[in-house]
Amino acid sequence: MKKNKISFETNFWAHYELENPFEVIDAFFGSDSLAYYKQTLSEIVFYRSKEEVYNKECPGDVFFNYTAIRSFLRACSRLSDKRKKWKVREVSAAQRSILSQASLTAEEYENPFIVFQNAFEEHSLADFEFFLCEVIHLALRPTIVEFDSDLLTPYIHVIKMLDASQLLLESDVEKIKINE
Template identity: 50%
Template sequence: MKKNKISFETSFWAGYTAGNPFKAINAFFDFAHLDYYKQSLSGVAMYCYKKEVYKNENPSDIFILYSVVKSFLKVCYCLKKKSKKWKIKKSLRSEKVFHLSSLTKEEYDNPFMVFEKAFEVKTLEEFELFLYQILELSLSPCVADIDLDLTTPYVHLVKMLDAAELMRERGVEKIKNQNQTACVIE
């Protein structure tokens, strides 16, 4: 049976196609810093409830944010399947240091758990719909009567951002079989 590959669509914003999810994560954080993504998503979420338009001076930034985060969601969906073959490298830092505060200790030790939990709660399509909806609401000059659960996918998205940054910082390695050596991707 042939496996369907998910296109991460990185060529729209990164300038090249990243077929490997770990390379796509690098492209994602090379494009912008973790703080930018978190601040932008927080701003978008807050403007869902305002009459003002988010990034009124340059709304095209929102289109780019949509493209990048949509690619990121596809990468995260792919990473949830990689947990059986890959593991995060051990941290050289003290276990008491949690600079990525949205993660629990277990998630800090195994960031793949974040992706597994997120996609148990929502499907990839539901995350993409959430992204579309909050961007649409944040660009509308009218206050809509929101009857949607925006909190759950938002919290999972922030956790996925932190987990991906942690994976990038620490690196990943292929889980060794008896007949196989480790393959490290930085």
């Protein structure tokens, strides 16, 4: 049975629709840097519990970031299915750096596809999209609102997915050949 393809909805921020999750990640990090997305997401999560509106000088940027991160999450959900078909070539000890490992464990650094698998085993794509919508909604409110959903766990997963995706871009990814 063939799986239904989901649209990455990249036309809102990349100006055209991409169909390959690797291309989405490439365009995503071509739009802005890993540091920018991590900083922006951290600020949004921080502002969810403040009586100030996040980025009130330019709220259009918030919408743009929302659409880009949402597309990124959709691409990551597809990458969680690809862990058995793709692998990262081994990184030499000379190229390895604890700084480039970022939030990833040693095992995740060796195989970044584990990050996507773990994230989407614990939460669905809808859960991640709800998290993104909820933190942005709370960050754009001028008052503090009580919320009863877990926003920390999805946030940690998204940060790890950002780091894993950057690692995929910097690494040689190859398709696993199945011996017949």
